Amino acid sequence: MLVIKNLHVSVGDRKILKGLSLTVRDGEVAAIMGPNGTGKSTLSYVIAGREGYDITEGEVLLNGENILELDPHERAAKGLFLAFQYPVEIPGVATMTFLKAAMNAQRRSRGEEELQTPDFMKRVREAAAKLGVSQEMLRRPLNSGFSGGEKKRMEVLQMALLAPTVGILDETDSGLDIDALRVVSEGVNALRAPERSFLVITHYQRLLDYIKPDTVHVMANGRIMRSGGPELALELEERGYQDYVGEAA
Ligand code: ADP
Numbered sequence: 001m002l003v004i005k006n007l008h009v010s011v012g013d014r015k016i017l018k019g020l021s022l023t024v025r026d027g028e029v030a031a032i033m034g035p036n037g038t039g040k041s042t043l044s045y046v047i048a049g050r051e052g053y054d055i056t057e058g059e060v061l062l063n064g065e066n067i068l069e070l071d072p073h074e075r076a077a078k079g080l081f082l083a084f085q086y087p088v089e090i091p092g093v094a095t096m097t098f099l100k101a102a103m104n105a106q107r108r109s110r111g112e113e114e115l116q117t118p119d120f121m122k123r124v125r126e127a128a129a130k131l132g133v134s135q136e137m138l139r140r141p142l143n144s145g146f147s148g149g150e151k152k153r154m155e156v157l158q159m160a161l162l163a164p165t166v167g168i169l170d171e172t173d174s175g176l177d178i179d180a181l182r183v184v185s186e187g188v189n190a191l192r193a194p195e196r197s198f199l200v201i202t203h204y205q206r207l208l209d210y211i212k213p214d215t216v217h218v219m220a221n222g223r224i225m226r227s228g229g230p231e232l233a234l235e236l237e238e239r240g241y242q243d244y245v246g247e248a249a
């Protein structure tokens with residue numbers, strides 16, 4: 001489903017990704033673990049289509065199509081979702097307005113009819129109830145005054161409503177507190193489905209105590225250095241990344 005082939009990415013004259021290859025199959029939850037500064041966030045931004053990265057070689061195929069030429073919104077229309085993209089507060093924008101705009105933008109770019117308000121409200125209420133997002137939160141401006149955990153809940157609600165084929169979660173360097181971890185993990189676990197894949201990117205093993213990955217990939221030096229099953233995460237927790245950093249690039 002998601003196939004990354006020999007991806008080379010630079011920012012300015014600095015090479016960040018150096019021949020990264022990875023395959024994530026339908027329904028698979030793949031974890032990418034690696035030391036700080038190795039290019040994990042860069043990888044998620046490049047997949048999502050953020051500007052400012054120079055892709056010098058390689059392909060990112062979503063269901064066989066190279067998406068690197070597409071705009072971010074076209075990628076989103078094809079089912080890519082990068083979580084934690086919008087952690088900012090948007091004081092003027094009502095949460096419901098934002099959610100409806102996001103869903104309808106996706107539908108328009110897919111050539112689907114826009115959702116009418118009653119249908120939209122029904123979907124939001126159902127998803128919100130499932131994910132523990134209160135009606136009161138939905139009435140506030142987007143993310144305004146939300147706690148860290150509430151922001152994550154809102155992100156997971158967005159992800160549920162947009163129903164991605166590939167969801168990418170990049171754990172921020174500041175890390176999530178234990179409640180936020182639970183929220184994110186429960187949300188992801190509830191969204192696991194045979195036709196939906198996840199790329200869970202993390203520096204620490206603890207997120208994987210909650211989201212059980214099918215595969216674990218060690219990223220270092222701008223590439224995937226090793227792939228295995230969930231046991232690889234435990235080994236990394238014990239040994240750290242010492243076996244992978246400093247190897248010839
Ligand atoms: P990780 O998420 O694994 O911690 P990042 O992808 O954030 O790694 O960063 C990888 C490396 O690329 C770091 O050394 C970082 O400083 C550098 N880097 C990332 N983005 C930029 C940028 N826009 N300009 C310059 N250097 C960058």
Ligand code: MG
Nearest residue numbers: 036037041173
């Ligand atoms: Mg970092």
Ligand code: MG
Nearest residue numbers: 040041042173
């Ligand atoms: Mg990062």
